[in-house]
Amino acid sequence: MPRLEDEAPGTPNVIVSDRSMAENLTGNWRNLRPIIDPARCTGCLICWKFCPEACVELTQKVPLIHMEYCKGCGVCVEECPPACIEFQPEDAS
Amino acid sequence: MKPSIPAQETMTSGHVACQGCGSTISMRYALKGLGTNTVVVMPACCWTILAGAAPQSSLGVPILHSPFAAAAATACGVKAGLEAKGDKETQVMAWAGDGGTFDIGIQALSGAAERDEDIIYVCYDNEAYMNTGIQRSSATPAGAWTTTTPAQGGSPRPKKDLDAILRAHAIPYLATATPAYAEDMVRKFAKARRIRGFRFIHIYAPCPPGWKYDPGLTIELSRLSVQTGIFPLYEVEDGRLKINVPTPKRKPVGDFLRPQARFKRLSPEDEAAIQRETDRRWQALSQGS
Amino acid sequence: MRKVLMGNHCAAVAAALAKVDVVSAYPITPQTQSVELLAEMEASGRFKGRFMRVESEHSAMAELLGAATAGARTFTSTSSQGLAYMHELLHWVSGARLPVVMVEVNRALAAPWNLWADQTDSLSQRDTGWMQFYCSDNQEILDTVLLAYRIAEQAAIPAMVVFDGFVLSHTYEAVDVPAQEDVDRFLPPYQPRQQLDVKRPLAFGSLTGPRDYIRLRRRLDGDLRRSIELVERAGREFERIFGRRYGLWEEYRCEDAEALLVASGAPGSTAKEAVDALRARGRRAGLLRLRAFRPFPAEALRRFVKAQTPLAVVDRNCSPGTGGIFFQEIKAALYPHPAPPPVYGFIAGLGGGDITQELLEEIWLEAADKRAEPGAARVEPVWMEDPR
Numbered sequence: 001m002p003r004l005e006d007e008a009p010g011t012p013n014v015i016v017s018d019r020s021m022a023e024n025l026t027g028n029w030r031n032l033r034p035i036i037d038p039a040r041c042t043g044c045l046i047c048w049k050f051c052p053e054a055c056v057e058l059t060q061k062v063p064l065i066h067m068e069y070c071k072g073c074g075v076c077v078e079e080c081p082p083a084c085i086e087f088q089p090e091d092a093s
Numbered sequence: 094m095k096p097s098i099p100a101q102e103t104m105t106s107g108h109v110a111c112q113g114c115g116s117t118i119s120m121r122y123a124l125k126g127l128g129t130n131t132v133v134v135m136p137a138c139c140w141t142i143l144a145g146a147a148p149q150s151s152l153g154v155p156i157l158h159s160p161f162a163a164a165a166a167t168a169c170g171v172k173a174g175l176e177a178k179g180d181k182e183t184q185v186m187a188w189a190g191d192g193g194t195f196d197i198g199i200q201a202l203s204g205a206a207e208r209d210e211d212i213i214y215v216c217y218d219n220e221a222y223m224n225t226g227i228q229r230s231s232a233t234p235a236g237a238w239t240t241t242t243p244a245q246g247g248s249p250r251p252k253k254d255l256d257a258i259l260r261a262h263a264i265p266y267l268a269t270a271t272p273a274y275a276e277d278m279v280r281k282f283a284k285a286r287r288i289r290g291f292r293f294i295h296i297y298a299p300c301p302p303g304w305k306y307d308p309g310l311t312i313e314l315s316r317l318s319v320q321t322g323i324f325p326l327y328e329v330e331d332g333r334l335k336i337n338v339p340t341p342k343r344k345p346v347g348d349f350l351r352p353q354a355r356f357k358r359l360s361p362e363d364e365a366a367i368q369r370e371t372d373r374r375w376q377a378l379s380q381g382s
Numbered sequence: 383m384r385k386v387l388m389g390n391h392c393a394a395v396a397a398a399l400a401k402v403d404v405v406s407a408y409p410i411t412p413q414t415q416s417v418e419l420l421a422e423m424e425a426s427g428r429f430k431g432r433f434m435r436v437e438s439e440h441s442a443m444a445e446l447l448g449a450a451t452a453g454a455r456t457f458t459s460t461s462s463q464g465l466a467y468m469h470e471l472l473h474w475v476s477g478a479r480l481p482v483v484m485v486e487v488n489r490a491l492a493a494p495w496n497l498w499a500d501q502t503d504s505l506s507q508r509d510t511g512w513m514q515f516y517c518s519d520n521q522e523i524l525d526t527v528l529l530a531y532r533i534a535e536q537a538a539i540p541a542m543v544v545f546d547g548f549v550l551s552h553t554y555e556a557v558d559v560p561a562q563e564d565v566d567r568f569l570p571p572y573q574p575r576q577q578l579d580v581k582r583p584l585a586f587g588s589l590t591g592p593r594d595y596i597r598l599r600r601r602l603d604g605d606l607r608r609s610i611e612l613v614e615r616a617g618r619e620f621e622r623i624f625g626r627r628y629g630l631w632e633e634y635r636c637e638d639a640e641a642l643l644v645a646s647g648a649p650g651s652t653a654k655e656a657v658d659a660l661r662a663r664g665r666r667a668g669l670l671r672l673r674a675f676r677p678f679p680a681e682a683l684r685r686f687v688k689a690q691t692p693l694a695v696v697d698r699n700c701s702p703g704t705g706g707i708f709f710q711e712i713k714a715a716l717y718p719h720p721a722p723p724p725v726y727g728f729i730a731g732l733g734g735g736d737i738t739q740e741l742l743e744e745i746w747l748e749a750a751d752k753r754a755e756p757g758a759a760r761v762e763p764v765w766m767e768d769p770r
Contacts, residue, residue, distance in 0.1 A: 004596060006604040013479045013538055013601050015594055016576060017585035021151035024107040043094045049275050050312050052117045055106040058096060066106065073112035073301075074309025130580050134448065147588040155578045157451050158587030159444060160470050166441035170406065170448025171578060173432045177403035177454045183580055201444065204437030 026053065030072030032087040038062045040084035047076035047085060098279045099125040108151040110143045113308025115298035115315060116190075116217040117143060118272040120152075123186070123215060123294075126282025129154055131184045132171055136164035136198060138190035139224040140217075162197045164189040165205035168212040184213060184286055191218040191232035195255050206262040206291045213285050213292045219300035220252070227303045236363050238305070238355040246358055251370065256295055260329055265290040268328035271297040273315035277326060277337055284328075297324040305354030317349040322375040334381045346371050387557045389550035392520045393459060393485040393543065394419035396527030398429045399565045400483075403454035406434040406445035410464040411497055412547035413487040417459055431455075439464035443471035443482075450480035451586055453577035455531065458482070461547060462489035462503045469507065472540075476511030476602065478587060481534035481541070481572070483527065486514075488647065488698075489547040490733040498734020499546040501647065501699035505675070505707040511602055513541040513609060514675040518651040520555040525626060526673075528560075528569060532616045535572050537609040539602070544675075546648040546698075548734065560624055568623050610677045630679040632671040635661065639668030641750035645696040646672045646708060649730075649737040653696070656742035667746050672708065680715035689721035694749030696742065697763065698731045705729065705763040713760075724752070727763035735768035 036047070041062045048056040048063050055069035056076065065076070077085045103124035110117045116139060124131065132155045135144060141158060145151045159167035168187040175183050189198055194216035202214060221239050222228040229239040232255070233248040242248050259267055266288045270278035278296070285292040299315050301308035318324040319338050323346060326338040346368045350356040359367075387395065393416040397405065407417040423429035436442045439460050446456040460468060465486055475482050490500035504514060515530060517523045523545050530541040545551065576584060590598070613630055621627040634654050636642060645653045650671035660667035670686075670693070672679075687693065697706025704710055709727030716722040726749045731737040748764065 004600050007597070007601055009605070009608070011601075012575075013598070013605065014477075014586070015147045015588070015590055015598065017145055017148045017150040017156070017588045019149045020105050020153075021107040021109075021145040021149045022105040023149060024109070026107055026109070029112065045094055045096050048096065049098060050118060050272070052110060052112075052114050052311070053106050053108075054102045054104055054117075054121055058100055069106035071112045073311070074307065075113055075311055078309040079312050129583075132452075132578050132580065142589060144585060145588060147585075147590045147594065150583070150585040150588065152585070153583055155580060155583045156585035156588070157448060157578060158585070159447065160474055162440060163444035163447070163471065166436060166444035167448040169434065169436075169441075170404065170445030170450075171452050172448075173404045173406075173434060173445065174449030174452025174454035174456075175578070177432055177449070178452060178577075200438060201441045204441055207437075208435070 025068045026071050027068040030070055031090055032072040032074065033067065033090055034065055034070065034072065034077050034085045035088055036062055036065065037084040037086070040082050042082055044081055046079050046081060050075050050079050097276050098122065101125065103129055103153040105151050105153070108143050108145065110139070111302055111308070113301045113311040115272055115300060115311050116140065116219065119217050119278065119296045119298050122272065122275055122278045123282050124152070124154065126279040127184055127186065127286050130182060131186055132157065134159055134164055134168040134171060134185065134187045136189050136193040137161040137224070138193050140188055142224065161193055163201055164193055164198050165201040165212070165214055168214070169205050169210045172210065172212055186213045186215060188215050188217065190224070191216060191220060192222045192230045195232045195253050196230050203262065206259060206264050206293065209264065209290045211289055213294065215294045215296060217296045217298040219298045219303055221303050223300050223303045235367070236356060236359045238358065259293045263332065264293060266292040266328070266330055269295045269297070269324065269326050271315040271318060271324055271326065273312045274319065274326060274338060281328060303355070306352050310352055314349065314352060317344065320344045321346045321349045322371045323349050325375065325378055327378065336379065343375065383559045385557055385559050386554050387520060388415065388552055388554050389520045389523050389545055390415035390487070390552070391419050392524040392557055393527055394423065395559060396524045397457040398423050399560065399562060400455065400528060400531050400569055402457040403431045404434065404446065404449040405431060405457045406436055406442045407458045408436055408439045408442050408460070408464060410461045412489055412551045413459045413461040413485065416485055439467045440471060443468045443475065446482045447471060447475055447478065447480065450482055451478065451578050453572070453574045455572040456482050459485040459487070461487040462491055465503050465507060466491060469510070472507055472510035472512055475540050479538040481531070481538060483530045483534055483540070484542050485527065486542045486544045487547045487551045488544060496733040497547070499549050499698065500732050500734065504542060504544045505699050508676065508707070511539065511606065512676065513539055513606070515541065515543050515673055516646040516675060517543065517545040517550065518648055518671060520550060520553070521557050521626070522628070523550065524557055524559070525620065525624065525628060528565060529616050529620055529628060531569055533609060533612045536612050537605055538575070539606055539609060544647070549648040564623050568620060606677055610679060613674055613677065628673065630674040630682060632673065634669040634671065636668035636670065638666050639691055640666045641692045641694060641746060643667070643669045643696060643742060643746050644672065644693050644708065644712065645669065647698065649696055649698060649742065652737060652739055653742050655739045656746060659739060660743055660746060665750065678711055678715065683712065683715050684719050687716065687719065687723050689723055692724040692726060692749045694745050695725060695727050696737065696745060697727060697729050698737060700729055700732060709763055725760055728766055729763045730766040736770055738769050741766060741769050
């Protein structure tokens with residue numbers, strides 16, 4: 001078995017986290033994909049406001065859901081005032 | 094349309110919270126209110142994991158992890174250390190769950206509150222030890238299912254009234270908040286930032302796996318907790334209580350309880366008892382006590 | 383400047399001379415006067431750091447965890463139950479590599495209640511990754527606190543300065559209090575490697591997997607071993623500035639000794655009287671007074687001992703089921719020795735019993751004359767009755 005050699009003094013003696021969790025893509029957790037109907041979207045930003053993933057981007061008009069992070073929780077689907085966000089099964093898309 | 098709360102995000106996407114987690118929405122709002130001139134101290138809780146395993150972090154502010162019972166004391170130490178090094182401005186926020194606040198952390202919390210230490214202590218309350226898999230805490234309401242109360246058919250005692258305990262410490266600021274009322278929560282953190290001394294913010298954070306409901310309902314349950322009077326939104330500034338979301342016509346508590354499978358064993362009598370207790374507390378609160 | 387100070391006051395004076403930024407403490411007998419004096423010095427402006435009164439020892443050390451991570455130089459003081467209550471934080475602080483310095487006044491652990499000197503409290507924290515230095519007079523307490531900051535900050539390892547409850551903590555002795563400018567020369571301001579800083583938002587103490595965790599523990603083990611060198615170097619620098627020499631241990635009349643007493647703390651001071659008395663009677667006695675328990679000077683000890691010179695180890699502590707802790711450590715250190723001397727263990731003075739000169743002479747004679755059963759005593763300690 002390989003030996004764990006001691007490190008030279010001067011190398012870090014604690015690990016501090018200096019990278020972002022944004023490197024970690026959580027979109028593959030999702031079973032249902034929220035789809036915004038741009039024709040009915042009023043741009044009210046409720047979906048942005050309540051997103052637990054902070055993965056809805058404010059844009060000029062229709063918010064953009066970043067699917068590489070969206071876990072498909074459905075909060076935006078439930079909360080959208082004009083009910084213009086629909087869930088579609090991931091298999092279908 | 095202009096967003097109703099600050100657009101800047103200090104919590105990143107990519108964290109590993111469960112779908113629909115109420116505490117992550119709350120963290121977003123907390124940092125929108127406080128800004129990035131903030132250090133966060135975290136005892137053992139869901140956020141030990143959600144903050145990110147080394148070498149990643151899900152927050153754009155410094156984090157110090159602390160032992161379970163030590164959130165308040167560690168935060169006081171950070172504040173003292175920063176001041177000693179000439180930084181008088183940075184806010185220090187302890188961010189603890191209900192286990193780390195109502196139970197194991199209450200000694201350090203009470204000590205820091207009593208001494209009026211210049212920190213913000215936040216309890217994100219999801220009413221059980223959720224990180225270890227839904228064990229009863231003293232924040233668990235009567236009748237709620239947990240993995241450690243099978244013989245009792247649910248938590249055998251009512252939720253501890255922690256806010257009353259904190260108010261008895263005569264702290265300059267105490268507030269309750271829940272994510273359905275985003276603007277209210279952000280405003281409370283922004284206000285807390287401008288106050289010196291010990292500030293306590295109690296966040297009611299719905300937990301889909303622990304409360305056993307569809308994760309899409311997180312905001313709806315958060316809203317119902319306020320509309321039914323289960324978790325009234327108020328703030329106490331220098332002893333003066335103000336109810337922030339008046340609910341002249343409160344909804345029946347069943348509207349909040351029934352979507353949650355943790356309450357599925359409640360009998361109609363149990364529900365009536367919860368309604369009576371909620372009415373009593375609402376009455377007391379609306380009289381300013 | 384010469385002053386007459388009690389042991390506890392020496393600790394406080396040293397902390398103030400070290401320009402500590404944050405003190406967080408909770409009262410416990412027999413440590414209390416050290417923090418009381420710091421509070422007084424805060425009131426009179428002689429101590430310029432922040433003095434924090436907490437509601438428990440657990441919170442005291444937690445505050446220092448926070449303050450030291452923010453880059454502050456920190457101090458606390460405790461004893462016995464207080465130290466045991468801090469235990470969780472001791473591991474945390476060493477794992478975080480924070481150079482917290484703590485004065486630990488030895489007092490027996492309950493049950494039953496007891497207020498008096500006994501090293502089991504500090505020695506039971508052996509595996510927490512802290513350095514431990516044992517003092518045998520008040521001057522040494524003051525000097526060792528200054529040394530502890532120097533060594534701890536260089537090694538990035540916390541340090542305990544340990545001395546006997548009441549015997550030293552409450553006894554007044556004449557002490558040379560160094561001048562501030564000399565202390566400043568010896569002890570530069572603390573420069574942490576990294577700290578909590580909103581301009582560079584790092585996370586400290588995040589969840590770590592086994593691959594990194596074992597590497598960090600390997601590192602702490604190696605750094606604690608290597609700190610032997612830092613202890614010796616700091617001792618030499620201290621001597622240059624203050625004229626007093628402190629090493630890993632103190633040797634007293636060891637050169638031609640038939641047998642050696644091995645003691646620590648205040649009994650290490652009494653043992654010199656015992657050695658002198660034995661010498662006056664024609665017996666060649668000597669003393670090895672241990673100062674550093676962590677880092678443990680195992681290699682130096684192997685070089686120092688002689689096969690024909692038995693060691694009589696005096697322990698005012700006990701790990702139930704295995705006996706005196708210094709006895710165990712010394713035996714373990716000598717295991718690789720090709721021809722180790724006989725090592726006898728003696729347990730005395732638990733719970734504050736007097737370890738008198740006569741008792742120490744008796745212990746030395748037992749080892750020197752092999753009156754302690756040969757063989758058996760090397761395995762099991764001899765228990766000595768309280769002489770009063």
